[in-house]
Amino acid sequence: MRRIYLDYAATTPTRPEVVKAMLGYFTDAFGNPSSLYSCGQETKGAVEEARGKVAALIGARDEEIVFTSGGTEADNFAIKGVAFANESKGNHIITSSIEHHAVIETCKFLEGRGFIVTYLPVDKYGLVDPDDIKQAITGKTVLISVMHASNEIGTIEPIAEIGKIAREAGAYFHTDAVQTLGHIPVDVNELGVDLLSMSAHKLYGPKGVGALYIRKCTGLVPFMHGGEQERRRRASTENVPGIVGFGTAAELAQPEMDGETERLTYLRDQLIKGLMERIDHTHLNGHPLKRLPNNVNVSVNYVEGESMVLNLDLESICVSTGSACSSSSLEPSHVLLAMGFSPEQAHGSLRFSLGKWTTEEDISRVLEVLPRIVAKLRAMSPLLKSHR
């Protein structure tokens, strides 16, 4: 059976062009970019070229990009870096209750170190209200961190509006753009952000590499201490093949973005429509319009998500769920709970994230298979007596 991968928000396959660009940097051009001789300088050049490509994708200057090991590190770096560098100015951080764990857990860590964190609520679509941000700002607010779009429900947040508010308040503004980079336009000036987290493996680049955009003059403490790499902001020998791969992925994403957005939005809406038509007691989670072109998140009542995921896997279809049963904490998705869902509704959530290799046949196949699976599981469900 052909595998139908619909979990591009978890990770994407590395594009063959990207792999090809990386290969030479494992074997031939393996030099350390810090070395003075030419084979070191050659890789230094490759790293700088990649930096330029990533910077171009977000409208930044080259020197504002710091390569990291991925999105999680970028989030940690941004939040801890600003918090620790600005302790004399204040100890208050504002974020939302639907952030990625890399942001939430970092904020919790800081709470244990004397920082005060406000976790703003969201509406039923998962949207943060910029007015809530305004209200939450105090004289001690040093950082605001709100994600560009939710990895789970696909809702796109009003980042540009929040950016203006942050600027007026004199607080630094960070956004986690891991889900949007390379998929929808991301421009650091239009968004008005000071810090922006990126990850390569969500846009067909390799795993283990990402970047943090740091607007010029943003005070932050280095993430790793050691050598002089990345202008002393992040020591450690550069992951040259990874960085080259990231640069290539960024370069390829730009010209394809509009076409892909249109194609994926069409497939996304087909899938949403089909699911609503074919499975009763199902609803869309997240905003219907302010939504990533590739995200479909639905709750199917009376059935549990893990058992749907396993059944779909038996049909070679890969998706994910926010069910408590599938998480190692055995708690339902914090995002769905923050949107006001009951644990039961969160239990039946399924996330499909579409990508480059998703076809119309894939969508038809899901629409053919899932109703059967749901019927089978509902026949087993003690929650569904009235439907006997």
Added chain:
Amino acid sequence: MTKTQPLYSEKVMEHFNNPRNVGEMGNPDGIGHVGNPVCGDIMELYIKVNNGTTVDSKFKTFGCGAAIATSSMVTEMVKGKSIEEALKILKRAVAEALGGLPPIKMHCSSLAEEALKSAIEDYLSKSKGE
């Protein structure tokens, strides 16, 4: 490519995919209804008892793969057992019969054990009343 490490044993997946004894029972002799305090799932288990022997059992479960597989297994295991024997079916035995469960899923097999116990208690309290 290295071998994949599946979450569940083959036996679990087999029961998950073809669960035995699914459904409700007309005129059961005992009904157990329990909720999983850990993740919030629900299991209902029915037994039919004849001369102190469990002759039939059915279940309905809202839960993960492990919860469905353990429900299926426990309803199989209880059939033909006397009430005393049935009370001795512990979650460990159910998990073992399924070729083991991942540690994080052991609480789902407790649900199966409790559902059975609660069905038996229901049966015992009803038969006392008669």
